[in-house]
Amino acid sequence: MDAGWTQDLMNWLTANPGWAGFWVFVMSFVESLLLVGILVPGIIILFGIGALISLGAMDMYPIWLWGSVGAFAGDLISYFIGRRYRDHLVEIWPFSHFPGMLERGRRYFHLHGAKSIVAGRFIGPLRPVIPVTAGIMGMGPRKFLLVDIPTCILWTPAYLIPGMLFGASLEVASEYAGRMSLVLIIAVVVLWLTWWFIWTAYELLASRSARWLRHVIRWLRRHPVFRRIAGPLLDSSQPEVLSITMMGILLVLVFWSMVILLFLSPFSTHPQSIDQAVQAYALALRNHVADPVMVALTQLSQLWVLIPTSVALLLWLIGAGRKKAALHWLVAMGGGVILQVLLGWSLRATPILSETGANALYDPSAALTLATVVLGYYAVMIARELQRRKRKWPYVIIGLLLSLLVLSRLYLGLDWMSGALMGVALGMTWTFVVGIAYRQRAVRGFNGMAASLIFFGMLTATFVWQVGQNIEQDVEALTVPLPQREISSGRWWEEEWRYLPSERTRLSSVAARAFNLQYAGDPESLAQVLAASGWQEPESANWRWPILSMNPEPTEFSLPPLKKDYLGRADTMLLHRLGGDPSTQETIRIWDSGIRLKPGGQVVYLGQISTDVLVQRLGVFSYWRAIPAEDESVSGLLEELSSMLLKQVDRSMILISEEVF
Numbered sequence: 001m002d003a004g005w006t007q008d009l010m011n012w013l014t015a016n017p018g019w020a021g022f023w024v025f026v027m028s029f030v031e032s033l034l035l036v037g038i039l040v041p042g043i044i045i046l047f048g049i050g051a052l053i054s055l056g057a058m059d060m061y062p063i064w065l066w067g068s069v070g071a072f073a074g075d076l077i078s079y080f081i082g083r084r085y086r087d088h089l090v091e092i093w094p095f096s097h098f099p100g101m102l103e104r105g106r107r108y109f110h111l112h113g114a115k116s117i118v119a120g121r122f123i124g125p126l127r128p129v130i131p132v133t134a135g136i137m138g139m140g141p142r143k144f145l146l147v148d149i150p151t152c153i154l155w156t157p158a159y160l161i162p163g164m165l166f167g168a169s170l171e172v173a174s175e176y177a178g179r180m181s182l183v184l185i186i187a188v189v190v191l192w193l194t195w196w197f198i199w200t201a202y203e204l205l206a207s208r209s210a211r212w213l214r215h216v217i218r219w220l221r222r223h224p225v226f227r228r229i230a231g232p233l234l235d236s237s238q239p240e241v242l243s244i245t246m247m248g249i250l251l252v253l254v255f256w257s258m259v260i261l262l263f264l265s266p267f268s269t270h271p272q273s274i275d276q277a278v279q280a281y282a283l284a285l286r287n288h289v290a291d292p293v294m295v296a297l298t299q300l301s302q303l304w305v306l307i308p309t310s311v312a313l314l315l316w317l318i319g320a321g322r323k324k325a326a327l328h329w330l331v332a333m334g335g336g337v338i339l340q341v342l343l344g345w346s347l348r349a350t351p352i353l354s355e356t357g358a359n360a361l362y363d364p365s366a367a368l369t370l371a372t373v374v375l376g377y378y379a380v381m382i383a384r385e386l387q388r389r390k391r392k393w394p395y396v397i398i399g400l401l402l403s404l405l406v407l408s409r410l411y412l413g414l415d416w417m418s419g420a421l422m423g424v425a426l427g428m429t430w431t432f433v434v435g436i437a438y439r440q441r442a443v444r445g446f447n448g449m450a451a452s453l454i455f456f457g458m459l460t461a462t463f464v465w466q467v468g469q470n471i472e473q474d475v476e477a478l479t480v481p482l483p484q485r486e487i488s489s490g491r492w493w494e495e496e497w498r499y500l501p502s503e504r505t506r507l508s509s510v511a512a513r514a515f516n517l518q519y520a521g522d523p524e525s526l527a528q529v530l531a532a533s534g535w536q537e538p539e540s541a542n543w544r545w546p547i548l549s550m551n552p553e554p555t556e557f558s559l560p561p562l563k564k565d566y567l568g569r570a571d572t573m574l575l576h577r578l579g580g581d582p583s584t585q586e587t588i589r590i591w592d593s594g595i596r597l598k599p600g601g602q603v604v605y606l607g608q609i610s611t612d613v614l615v616q617r618l619g620v621f622s623y624w625r626a627i628p629a630e631d632e633s634v635s636g637l638l639e640e641l642s643s644m645l646l647k648q649v650d651r652s653m654i655l656i657s658e659e660v661f
Contacts, residue, residue: 020049021062025070028156032074032131046156050163051170054617060160067156071121075131075148082135109133114147121151122158168617171509175625177287177565178505186285187407194403195396202392275416282411286480286568290411295474297408299466300401301367305459306374312458313378313451322446325381328438336373336430365415365423371405372427378455380435385448412478480568482594489597489659492520492604493647497655500593501606504566512626514652516634517607519590520597521644521658523573526590533640535575535588554614554622555582561612561624566591572605576612583614586633587626602659609637 027045046067053060109116109130120130134144166188173180299305310333317326379394386394406424409415415423487496503513519526527537539560548559556578563570571589578585590605597604610626611633617623631651638646638654647655 020052020058021066024049024063025066025073028067028070029074032071033078046159047163047166050160050165051167053160054164054167054171060157060164063160064156067160068152071152071155072149075121075152078131079135079139079141079144079148082132083138083141084135086136106133106136109137114139114143117144117147118151121148121155164618168621171617172623173289174507174509175564175623176562177289178507178510179285179287179565179568180289181507183285183287183290183411187404190403190407191400194399198396198399199392202395275418278410278417279413282413283480285411287565288563288568288570289565291478291568292471292475294408294411295478296467296471297404298367298412298414298474299463299470300405300459301371301409302466302470303370305462305466306370308462309455309458310374313455316451316454317446320446320450322444324444325438325446328434329377329381331437332373332377332431332434335434336370336427364426365409365419368402368406368409368415368420368423369427372402372424373431375401376428376431377434380431381438382448382451382455384439385445385451414478482567482569482592484594484596486596486598486601489520489600489602492595492597493655493657497649497653500595500604504564504591504606504608510626512608512610512628514628515606515608516629516652517590517609517637517654517656518593519605519607519656520602521656523590523605525658526641526644526656527573527575529641529643530575530588534577534579535640536577538574538576549622550620551622552620554616556585556614557582559614559622559624561585561587564589564626566606567594585612585624586610586629587612587624588637607656609633 024046049058049063052058053063108120112119116130117134131144131148166184169184170181173184310329314326314329314333317323317329375398379398383391383394402424406415406420410417410420497518500515500518502515504510504515505513507513527535541560541562545560545562548554551558556576561574561576563574569591571591573588573590575588576585577587586609588607588609590607593604593606595604596602608626609629611629612624612626614622615625634648634651634654638648641656645657645659649655
């Protein structure tokens, strides 16, 4: 369903916050109605309104009230419809078109009783089905109300709070690293789409594919050519025949997708243009806040993470006496590495690619190939040991991990988009090949819980170790170089200062955007001069900052300011001056502009003097928001720097130099 109108509604609610309660009631009510609620993205609305609440655009408690009342009204109507029509409901349109969903709700209610009302309220596909099922099954009104009312009261904040946290994160990201807000949005969208696609595809295939898969199996076994291959594989007496057939179909789809991308790319400009566009967009998103996070995520593709994890699970399988499982695991891991190396070597040897000078553009990502094999084959193997209704979970979890890994490598420019897709496709192809062989031959199961603990335990331990070992040098190595150019000292002092960037960010939500000083010299010299007037470096804002920000009564002494971003880089120098009002402080920040003065190569820094005020969100979260400095602050700074060469070119800009031109 097209959710573009959802964004239009959110924009309208921002401009008309008084109507928010009404629309929350309507969306909560409609989403709770039987079957109709499946088509309405009410959760998206609540998530977005939660973000607006965190930004101070509206109050939470009226929204909480209206959302709970709407949810209860929808549940109540659904309950009485089920109670009134009972078994005849399945004969009435549109319920006659969805008998399976009502039957699913009936089975779930029969299994869990009154607890299903609580669970159904928080599980999307069951939300509009369970209340009507309670009516059909004859649950008394008093018992239904006793369970449903508190459930509806808890349901609204359960979906508002994630949006509130996300909105607060966007607000802080916009203030300190504007590009980070886009990275957050992209990450949330990618993870949600991954979750939705895997969950929906698995549910669709698991619930509706059995019948046509059996037709496919019969056709393959009768075909004069395919029966020679499919006959031994698709033995109808095997319990895993449907899973083997599905993996075979997916194998064909993934393989031919990879072939098309692999061998047609050199003859078309589209993959190259898409690759270059994605790389350019990723470069535009780079910022000092997201860089360490993305670098840490890429450690999932390191050999020292994947190999020890694979070996640990292999040794456990051998120790548990599951030799067939251990053999297939060894074949999957070893074969994935060998196939990738061979394919990568053959591509680099292709004459047409050598002539274009774009060899790396079409190479499958070695890191993503092996990561896909290790993570993907684990999901295929462990899913066999789970109940059918739980088999989707390994695929969902691994899909989310792979999505984060691909996103991080594209963000850092470690892979082209085409190379990343081919690496994942190559890994999936080999995973399905070995997975089909394993599902056909495996007879004895193993303890899936123990295997998962071994796998994720070793994965987590090696991942944390690699992050600790590599994060600093990798961040430094992958930092985007700053474009540089030279101008003469005299020209900068007289007129070229006008043509340097005037704003740190273009986000209108950031109050203090404009630069109001330019400095040519050594940052340490500037800090030493200002130290005499009470300016000092703040406490380093490390991993403890999120904890400090949750102090219910923060002050200028307890909550240090964070570094801010310009062109993807943190400020070179940050000074603040304390004293006076505990909820305000003065700050001076400078960033490398990329300009070098000649002769001498002196660096020109863009700077900002501002007043930071404490902003508290949700009653427990605080941060410093900068507002433009008043004229008195700028005049005071001129007096404090009287020992340096100064020039106030207008009310909004001063030039500072430690050398006389």
